[in-house]
Amino acid sequence: MESKRGRDVIHRHEENPIIKLEDLSFPCLNIMNAGAVKIGDQYILLVRIETMKGHSVFIIARSKDGRNFKVDKEPIMIPAEEGEFKKFEEQGVADARITYLEGVYYIVYTAVSRNRHRLALAKTTDFKTIERVALISQPDNHNGALFPCKINGYYVRVERPLEGGNIWISQSKDLIYWGKKRVLITPRGSGFWDADRVGCAVPPIEIKEGWLLIYYGVRKTSAGPIFRLGTAILDREDPTKVIGRTGIPILSPREYYERVGDCGNMIFSCGAIVEEKKQELLLYYGGANMGINLGTALIPDIVSECLKKETI
């Protein structure tokens, strides 16, 4: 059923937010930004929560229908207690993006420390234990996500170094050493909804036309930033080529739970699940950093929005 406002390409679920602070069995400051994956008939969200101290950790929520979730009793991943990871995660682990690659669920997340944000990689096969792989970027880099297969023999990721606020793409032979960085998507500048900064939201989704990249765009206003979601399509064989990009956002903060919270006017996603048969996208997104919400759309509808020549 269509949302009552119907202004966005993405339709909001009637019962948003689907996971709230009250659904946790312990007190927390924030809940937002979940990585998402479907294993068999189980829907799994790797949810970022911010503890009362103000540091982020990951907790799992599970569901049979993708709408009603039950949150685990305790976090599955907290800042590392030893070695290099300890040094660079001392203030938290944030924004998990899950990619199923070569039989393993890889999680690109943000390690937060006094040395700022950098990308880190972990993996799991069962979402019972998560193993860290490596710290894979330099500081001030966010929003990393792996492609779900090698392309021309290389692992590929998107990332968002803070400098310039652009989405970049780079490649690797081993997931540890990265190179060939190129700018992929740039903010469109003043007058657009994604004027000032862009970053990958959902890890790239393989579609008939290539790769669907759901990204977020930021426009700064005198009262703070507005975070919205847009999409681009990348060439399948050469994902450094952008072959389509929505002129308009596919989702903008409008509802109370998106407008009001610790970070108001923020829609931010780290994961989605595609129901293959229906070609339906289940988009999980944080609203104002206070809850996890669900939005849905048919993939062909998003694609046609990306490939439109002009949009008003």
Added chain:
Amino acid sequence: MARFRRDVLRRWPDNPVIALEDIPYPCNTVFNGAVTKFKNRYIMLLRVEDRKGHSVVVKAQSEDGYKFVVEKKPCLFPSEEEPFKTYEERGVEDPRIVQVEGVYYVMYTAYSQYGPRIALAKTEDFETYERVALVSGPGNKDGVLFPEKINGKYARLDRPITNKIGNIWVSYSDDLMYWGNSTMVAEIRRDYWDSFRIGASVPPIKTEQGWLEIYHGVKMTASGPIYRLGVFLLALDDLSHMLGRSEVPILSPREPYERIGDVNNVVFSCGAVVEDNGEIKVYYGAADTCICLAQSTVKELIDNCLHNKQSF
């Protein structure tokens, strides 16, 4: 009797070594020269800022290290070929020369609308140069390659900017193209002369005691930054192990040619030559307007790293 000596490095009395008048064509400024000895001559690669405001690299040569002859046209300038073209459109800056396995590598800063990033070129004769790769993300400068592999990997120092602050990091590579395992090796020191930003200056010099690094440190003041030079020593086989770091700068802007220019109060080095007798010639850009020389011995610089306490 000379004035009380304030700096560890001794300035050459006929500074500057290369001034604007020595460049055989009109340009804005000359500064930050990389230097090496090649076939018994001193080769310097100068950063020359053209009148448009973009930087190129010009070669100069000398028999004695004091009197240089500058070539009539640039040897490294923004590339016409992708991917370098996109990332060098606003210039190539601050080269550093290192000989590794018989090849001279020039690490430099590629500058474009996407921000500064580190790039690598190579030459065997200082006549023709071949670009190797863009080796960092944006917001990164001051890359210096180590002259040999460390524990089987190429290594570099660099200076990613995080939240306007800059620390020195190390990264490793098998092939000079794909880089990883980055970690921080030297941090700014609050309330010191190097409290705002630090970055590698001279490529690391191998000594019996460790890798000697001459770096630059910046203090921010109400009337702008002050750039000075300092030294630290890293363990030969473990670059994350700092053996010692000088409390005091080895060179601070004092002379008129260091105080006054396009960027006042800057001494900034990109290269030094170690002579067979242990003397070291440190070439440095002064006030971003000319190139100067100051000298010391490797032993004296190491002493400053290891016995560095300023008693008052």
